[in-house]
Amino acid sequence: MSSPSEQSPPEGIRFRLHTIIFEADTPAGRAFDIALLWAIVFSIIAVMLESVAPLRERYGPELRAAEWFFTALFSIEYVFRLIAVRRPLLYARSFYGLVDLLAILPTFLSIVFPGAQSLLVVRVIRLLRVFRVLKLAHLLGQAEILITALRASRPKITVFLGTVLTIVVVMGAVMYVVEGGANGFDSIPRAMYWAIVTVTTVGFGDITPKTVLGQLIASVLMVMGYGIIAVPTGIVSVELAAATRHAVDTRACLGCGVQGHDLDASHCKYCGHSL
Structure with a gap:
């Protein structure tokens, strides 16, 4: 005691x-x-x-x-x-x-x-x-909630980005074979760059497929891009809803100066000093 x-x-x-x-x-x-x-x-x-x-x-x-x-x-x-x-x-x-x-x-x-x-x-x-x-303590609390949601989403986002990277590598290799250097796809890395631009729906247009098969692959990749963009939004939204249920306190700890404690906390969760 x-x-x-x-x-x-x-x-x-x-x-x-x-x-x-x-x-x-x-x-x-x-x-x-x-x-x-x-x-x-x-x-x-x-x-x-x-x-x-x-x-x-x-x-x-x-x-x-x-x-x-x-x-x-x-x-x-x-x-x-x-x-x-x-x-x-x-x-x-x-x-x-x-x-x-x-x-x-x-x-x-x-x-x-x-x-x-x-x-x-x-x-x-x-x-x-x-x-x-x-x-604006409620805004600071919302920032803490967002950080918590992003941390909780990290494993899922990592798997998602790994999947996207795999798609980019495969599609880049396929387009390198289908289009070739004559149409601007002179290497797999450059074809991967085109795949990244396409799947993110940015579409710079500096490299474009000229063959019918290449255009068909590009169309599939573009449509796939819209679905890919929605995935991380859904992941973060779910974690954000879960984190919203846990409000935080904005008091600064006298021991270490850190904020973001639970509302019913009597001691700092980082250094143990009383709040």
Whole structure:
């Protein structure tokens, strides 16, 4: 049984930082998240503007200075996030922890690898935090449901993609034999490319069958493509319906900062810390 000290609310700088950084239920937390979102938006705009040659030639130093300013700002914020949780390594390995790290690494890498700062557009992923700021908890819960459904669909989708790949290989080989190089099917890989374009109903038209038998095979593959497109939709829909029955809580764990717990959970399912 837990001792009274373990059951009492945590105190000190870590708890205050956690409340401000990870929760949006207080005025300070809401102000922090809104300021962070604006900083992310402005930093992404600076990166995009730097990719435009005329603006880079005219305002290059200013844009680079702005980028280093935002990188320093996000670096401090990342350190504060690690301090605010009791198990920083768990947060660092979480989805948002990795995104926060990737948001600052490209600028430092650009010192060694010029041009790497363009990868900073990854910061746009951090705008997902807007769900917490705007208190759209139901949208965040729907995102968790979608992720759960996709994970549950992974084995079925893998088998489905294996089947499609088999069809593409077989049909590519058949079209290579039927059409031959004279009609653009000069290799099995190129014929497989045509099969992929056809079965996905994209139809670029850069390679087309000229013989009657080839056109008949292409017609069958096109019709098959419509059925193939519907399969993954049905798989994900079934898993989505199953995942919808299990709602999630959006509270952030004080131990590792992870969200997405069950509504009746009293402890974090990732690190065991009390919620």
